[in-house]
Amino acid sequence: xxxxxxxxxxxxxxxxxxxxxxxxxxxxxxxxxxxxxxxxxxxxxxxxxxxxxxxxxxxxxxxxxxxxxxxxxxxxxxxxxxxxxxxxxxxxxxxxxxxxxxxxxxxxxxxxxxxxxxxxx
Numbered sequence: 001x002x003x004x005x006x007x008x009x010x011x012x013x014x015x016x017x018x019x020x021x022x023x024x025x026x027x028x029x030x031x032x033x034x035x036x037x038x039x040x041x042x043x044x045x046x047x048x049x050x051x052x053x054x055x056x057x058x059x060x061x062x063x064x065x066x067x068x069x070x071x072x073x074x075x076x077x078x079x080x081x082x083x084x085x086x087x088x089x090x091x092x093x094x095x096x097x098x099x100x101x102x103x104x105x106x107x108x109x110x111x112x113x114x115x116x117x118x119x120x121x
Contacts (some may be wrong), residue, residue: 025061026053031068034058038075 024033030051037047037082048055062069 001030025057025064031061031065035071035075038072039078041079 017110030053033051034053037050038044040052044058045055062072084102087098087102090103101116
């Protein structure tokens with residue numbers, strides 16, 4: 001995931017890629033709390049609102065720290081797996097919309113694998 005952190009054409013703003021921040025964008029405690037809220041199911045915007053942090057500030061912190069970025073990605077993977085498990089259980093219990101979603105997802109993955117094989121041949 002990449003974020004645009006430059007001045008976007010505004011010459012009066014300092015270029016963030018060249019400026020060294022005086023301090024970390026977020027404290028360690030804020031980062032931990034953000035990760036907990038993400039894990040509990042809140043999205044980025046809601047977690048930021050709960051902590052009183054701007055989304056832009058959070059994006060800067062994620063872009064600036066590889067460790068924090070990895071932690072956010074890991075939590076997103078856990079959330080996706082949890083959602084898949086819930087959908088799978090619902091499909092097994094007769095939820096047709098869940099079954100259709102899972103079948104469509106499966107079809108997309110099969111197509112992606114086929115496309116990769118075709119380009120590598």
